[in-house]
Amino acid sequence: MTNNNVGMLGLGIMGSAMSVNLIAAGFKVSGFDISPQRMEAFAKAGGTPALSPREVARHADVVISVLPSVAALDRCVSAADGILASGRSDLVLVEASTFPIEDKLRIRDLCGSGIAMLDCPLSGTGAQAVTKDLSVYASGDAAACARCAPVFAGFARSQHYLGEFGNGSKMKFVANLLVAIHNVSTAEAFVLGMKAGLDPQMIYQVVGDGAGSSRMFQVRGPMMVRGEYEPATMKVDIWQKDMKIIAEFAAGLGAPTPLLAASAAYYTAAMAQGRGGEDTAAVCAVMEEMAHHRRA
Helix, strand or coil, rough: CCCEEEEEEEECHHHHHHHHHHHHHHCCCEEEECCCCHHHHHHCCCCCCCHHHHHHHHHCCCCCCCCCCCCHHHCCCCCCCCHHHHHCCCCCEECCCCCCHHHHHHHHHHHHHEEEEEECCCCCCCCHHCCCCCEEECCCCHHHHHHHHHHHHHHCCCCEEEECCCCCHHHHHHHHHHHHHHHHHHHHHHHHHCCCCCCHHHHHHHHCCCCCHHHHHHHHHHHHCCCCCCCCCCEEEHHHHHHHHHEEEEEHHHCCHHHHHHHHHHHHHHHCCCCCCCCCCHHHHHHHHHCCCCCC
């Protein structure tokens, strides 16, 4: 099996960027999304739109799912026009979304032995997906993960095999805990500097060159400098789902996450201000309002 045929379920911020990079790397990519606009954009980028997840599975050797909800994954797998209805018995399903591990295990069991489902969350924002600056946290069957390695290289900077199914999600939860905190701390630092009279562009350049920088400072800082949070690389409303999953996972283990809990309030405030469709960097705007700061 060549694995040159890749399917993409979900053509949103992440899936669309990954598809473009896979096409550029020489893969034939078929895709499905419930949004006609996304399907049209996918076709213009060189992808082959499919009428259903079943059709995607029929044309692909490896199918990647990057979906907004467990319900969407359930439909893509087990609906009448889902992957299981394709009749394929030699397919690899790469589940790259951030969902509770129990749900992924349940859907893996639905797939049975005919479809090798892997747990492979991604580290990186939508903007990073555009530039292939993603990391794949691969877990599950070792042979299936190895088979997918060339596909991962088509859209990601790095890939890590983490062992048994579910370890990818566990690592993703750890990584996203830091993302949540670093994003809020970046906003806090910008607002402090701006209230003190410093230019935000100068803050970005100088702090970014020193020990206080972080990957989130580098990635989300430019949006905070401009005070513009659209188009989003990760929407606040989707991020709320990730935060809830991490908090519940940690609580189940009895692991304290005081900084995660503290940061959550600012994302909730962004939702309350009607910023659910904006980038998570919009927590900077939340803090600016709290600080009664108005830009010139």
